[in-house]
Amino acid sequence: MIDLRSDTVTTPDDRMRDAAQSAAVGDDVYREDPTVAELETTVADRLGTESALYFPSGTMANQVAVRVHTERGQEVLADRKSHVVKYELGGLADLSGLQVRMLDTDRGAPTPEQVAAGFVEEELHRPGTGLLCLENTHNARGGLAIDPERIAAAAEAAHDRDVPVHLDGARVFNAATALDIPVTELVDPVETVMISLSKGLGAPVGSMVAGPESFVEDARRTRKLFGGGMRQAGIIAAPALRALENVDGLERDHEHARVLAEGLTAVDGFDVQEPETNIVLADIAGTGLETEGVLNRLEERNVLATAFGPTTIRFCTHRDVSRSDIDAVLERIDDAF
Amino acid sequence: MIDLRSDTVTTPDDRMRDAAQSAAVGDDVYREDPTVAELETTVADRLGTESALYFPSGTMANQVAVRVHTERGQEVLADRKSHVVKYELGGLADLSGLQVRMLDTDRGAPTPEQVAAGFVEEELHRPGTGLLCLENTHNARGGLAIDPERIAAAAEAAHDRDVPVHLDGARVFNAATALDIPVTELVDPVETVMISLSKGLGAPVGSMVAGPESFVEDARRTRKLFGGGMRQAGIIAAPALRALENVDGLERDHEHARVLAEGLTAVDGFDVQEPETNIVLADIAGTGLETEGVLNRLEERNVLATAFGPTTIRFCTHRDVSRSDIDAVLERIDDAF
Amino acid sequence: MIDLRSDTVTTPDDRMRDAAQSAAVGDDVYREDPTVAELETTVADRLGTESALYFPSGTMANQVAVRVHTERGQEVLADRKSHVVKYELGGLADLSGLQVRMLDTDRGAPTPEQVAAGFVEEELHRPGTGLLCLENTHNARGGLAIDPERIAAAAEAAHDRDVPVHLDGARVFNAATALDIPVTELVDPVETVMISLSKGLGAPVGSMVAGPESFVEDARRTRKLFGGGMRQAGIIAAPALRALENVDGLERDHEHARVLAEGLTAVDGFDVQEPETNIVLADIAGTGLETEGVLNRLEERNVLATAFGPTTIRFCTHRDVSRSDIDAVLERIDDAF
Amino acid sequence: MIDLRSDTVTTPDDRMRDAAQSAAVGDDVYREDPTVAELETTVADRLGTESALYFPSGTMANQVAVRVHTERGQEVLADRKSHVVKYELGGLADLSGLQVRMLDTDRGAPTPEQVAAGFVEEELHRPGTGLLCLENTHNARGGLAIDPERIAAAAEAAHDRDVPVHLDGARVFNAATALDIPVTELVDPVETVMISLSKGLGAPVGSMVAGPESFVEDARRTRKLFGGGMRQAGIIAAPALRALENVDGLERDHEHARVLAEGLTAVDGFDVQEPETNIVLADIAGTGLETEGVLNRLEERNVLATAFGPTTIRFCTHRDVSRSDIDAVLERIDDAF
Numbered sequence A, B, C, D: 001m002i003d004l005r006s007d008t009v010t011t012p013d014d015r016m017r018d019a020a021q022s023a024a025v026g027d028d029v030y031r032e033d034p035t036v037a038e039l040e041t042t043v044a045d046r047l048g049t050e051s052a053l054y055f056p057s058g059t060m061a062n063q064v065a066v067r068v069h070t071e072r073g074q075e076v077l078a079d080r081k082s083h084v085v086k087y088e089l090g091g092l093a094d095l096s097g098l099q100v101r102m103l104d105t106d107r108g109a110p111t112p113e114q115v116a117a118g119f120v121e122e123e124l125h126r127p128g129t130g131l132l133c134l135e136n137t138h139n140a141r142g143g144l145a146i147d148p149e150r151i152a153a154a155a156e157a158a159h160d161r162d163v164p165v166h167l168d169g170a171r172v173f174n175a176a177t178a179l180d181i182p183v184t185e186l187v188d189p190v191e192t193v194m195i196s197l198s199k200g201l202g203a204p205v206g207s208m209v210a211g212p213e214s215f216v217e218d219a220r221r222t223r224k225l226f227g228g229g230m231r232q233a234g235i236i237a238a239p240a241l242r243a244l245e246n247v248d249g250l251e252r253d254h255e256h257a258r259v260l261a262e263g264l265t266a267v268d269g270f271d272v273q274e275p276e277t278n279i280v281l282a283d284i285a286g287t288g289l290e291t292e293g294v295l296n297r298l299e300e301r302n303v304l305a306t307a308f309g310p311t312t313i314r315f316c317t318h319r320d321v322s323r324s325d326i327d328a329v330l331e332r333i334d335d336a337f
């Protein structure tokens, strides 16, 4: 089975497994796990922030970060297709009482004009805008790598209105790789960033929130509230530390995505969006089938992908998929359509 | 001062004041206020529903109705510019944990296709869509009277997905008047409707939620939770009953709006949206001023209107404004620009 | 029917009805209702606070006040039998995310030691105590009038820990009357106080929150969120203003309660708590009946009272009950048992 | 340093570390991690329930379980000193809108009479009681092992009122060990149970909720909402599986607690509660010091314990503490006082 459903399916390699086995651990609720501490320091250094905090999931990392930035009743500006809006179970409203003002953006990031238009001043009828939330790469729009100028311009428009900015950077290393810039160029313009270790980097578990020290301290308590305080978390922080060494490998995933996209373009009925990172979106309306039908036909040939709409399929390359896997996928799809 | 800020400023007339003075009252938390009971029965009859419930405000009426329809974490489909989204302080998220999926509609009501596209099936990542919320007339889009076919089509698209529909009908009698149809034609396609008594109808205080009896019973308890249980509310329900007799007068307000709009069209720099009911929106960008500047110039001439955007002003006609008031307003504006 | 269920059943007299009829009104959401403004100024003056705000119910007044004092997740210290805990539908948790630490107090007010013991310092595992909530008179404990020394001592214990104090003074004028002191002696030690106008004072609708001006400004917005923004509320604020003149009459209600209690003491099977204000609690276990049985027997004789537990009944005297009503009640109960 | 602060500090042994290294893994959000699946099946079998679910923390496991049992606004009956009340940051109120009715129980479990007295019927003023929450062993009351008769009696009183029961069994294997009964005797009377793997059993990370299959399915989605969906969680589930083999070792921890308690009884100024499991509470008022002073004096001698009140200290034995450690602790304390 060649699994292109998501880069979350990456499994830890031997180096990571060995790191888990030999990890120095302590009770991280007491802040005594040295491996977690090393991970947090390392991530903060890499991202150029004061501090960072380890979370069991990207959902919790995002939810906690947004909550710490805001007060209940405030509005959060976010692209309509962003992860916090679509895939986090309405948690911003449910757990934190926040109203999302959904923006229809061009490539996943609002223009300064859209930030200005979406911004709500605090007054009697409205608690006002409390946060701008960006996402890079932008998953639901096809893994788009948003360039630093757009990030900075959106952030500046927010800052001009005293609104802080959180970046859902679950795949921000993919973005930096695709843009061939230091990741700090994408992080510098925002107050806080979330990164996932368990996606393309291959860690078994975990995401981080990075930002100012006082923010991270508040996030630590909110993480406890959400049930994210883990004990000897060094066992999973150790492979996560190893995962940070895998950033260079992301370029290979992007290359695989380009090869895959090129091949899919030749398939009858497939309309393929040119990939910028490790995500390939294909509109399969031309096959005369709906998503489920296409996915079933692929699964019969031991290829897995993800439904992304009635006629849209997402293929996601990652470090557990080789160039020959990609070639095999293309052969099998060519055979199926 | 001629006050065109809102039809909420309508003051009770002598008939209403006399009704307040002589109202039969009881403790409505014990369900023993005969005047409130009469108001609730009368409204249910007029709207063709089983039951109705009296509220101190339209905001509470909407918030309670939406909450009773839904479970926390669910999504509510609503036009981006609807009152529940823009003017109720994020209460759906803050008080009830609901995420609003904002729709960009043509005239305030989504097409069936927009309902279908906005609908979210309940699954692991998403609690799903719990309610479609419509608004008629649509305030922020200029008092548009949405015809029953559009209401019914949107509702049917929701019902096809087992999603109930709530109509914010704060000004639904204005809509029925403008469309020259029985109000029941606008209410029949939906499960529940909110109507305001304190706007064009002239009651001092109060709005209603009308719908099935079991729904209204649930709403009664949620009203208590929100602090809407009033005691000898007959004192305000009595003038509200009289206000129901004022539906015929709404046509006059609409006529005034047409006269006003026609006159404003001639004013230098005013770009006026043709009114359908009692609301006139004017884009004043052409004056070279911003909203505040224009409002100030009007106020100096004893005319009040409302800011509706950086270059948009809302004028709202109502029963406390006469034809000669409208003429006076036009003269003064002509004088000012 | 002689109705001793609650002093909320009081109906407006002619003076109040005339006041409603002739009230000067305006749109109070725009802060332009002169009668509401006069009521708010008058109440603030009477209670010795900077400011006051009118609410459609005591539940909303309490819920908004507590919310404005606190942050979500904080703890509120309150007597286990207080109104905010027992009769407000869990609103503190449901609407504002607050955990109540219930205290088992002697006469409804905690001792300084109980405040100290219940206080929780903010730390990693606990957001800490955000408010002490007192109640005077204490309804569920039998209308107890808590003396200013106890109020002040509890408040001081809270203040020593930087915890503000809200007083649910729905019947604080009853307390001041019973203790024969100015009401300000009961209000001075606390930050904010809620008073009900619709109970013993006889107003048809309304309660107030009084406190510092900045607090009241915040409460104004939260009132809007809860749906408590009413339009021409002068119609009910005018009789409420008249109701403030009825404070002197409360002594008569207390006298009636004493007469009633004395009479009930002689009834077979009734164990009567000596009343301090207008509330009489009787344990009717000795009758061999449960509460419902006793209430039914009373209702057959046109006397209404309230169930307050499996064998406890509450009788509440008020301005619509005369001395001869009390005598009649005693005769009928004597006849029934 | 001999660390008696908590059994959460237990570190994984080599068997657990090897299990982590060689764990079969998959994406558990897709329900494809075989090790997590095995852990969940194994735990359900051990506890005699249909199903079980893995969580990153006991706090999340409790919070999710309580939420799935209840509706917002309902009341939860729980001992005043239970973990969900004291140590979970008010999450029941903050995240789920639940009001806790705190019970003052004798040994941590309410009597049937207390359940009956605390139960609130659903009615207009109250959403009613939605859950009884028990805890066994009871941490804050000194690790008390509550016998199955008390658990069953409390549960029956709840069930008689159609109220389900959740057991916070973070240390339920300690309870079963101390009572010398199968753990199922303590679990059978309740609907759902939470167990911790990271405390006395020694797993690095994780707790479980066990109960009916449909309940666990609902909990799976709520876990996602709270951010508890982890990816290749087999890396920590594998050592957790090994940890289940450590139940027999708990008897040794209890023996150590008895030895420690006996020794502490002889220390000047220490008043020691006789331990039932692995927790020893000592009131150190007799030393003339406050908790901090005593803890500091211990820390100077390389012994760690936990503050449990102004004059109460908790010592917690666990598998990383040997008999000679206990002897050393007693020597050092004898030396210090």
Ligand SMILES: [Ca+2]
Binding pocket: A007, A008, A009, A010, A011, A012, A197, A198, A199, A202, A203, A204, A205, D231, D232
């Ligand atoms: Ca992974």
Ligand SMILES: [Ca+2]
Binding pocket: B007, B008, B009, B010, B011, B012, B197, B198, B199, B202, B203, B204, B205, C231, C232
């Ligand atoms: Ca009005």
Ligand SMILES: [Ca+2]
Binding pocket: B267, B268, B333, B334, B335, B336, B337
């Ligand atoms: Ca002109």
Ligand SMILES: [Ca+2]
Binding pocket: B231, B232, C007, C008, C009, C010, C011, C012, C197, C198, C199, C202, C203, C204, C205
């Ligand atoms: Ca009254």
Ligand SMILES: [Ca+2]
Binding pocket: A231, A232, D007, D008, D009, D010, D011, D012, D197, D198, D199, D202, D203, D204, D205
């Ligand atoms: Ca451990």
Ligand SMILES: [Ca+2]
Binding pocket: D267, D268, D333, D334, D335, D336, D337
């Ligand atoms: Ca000694």
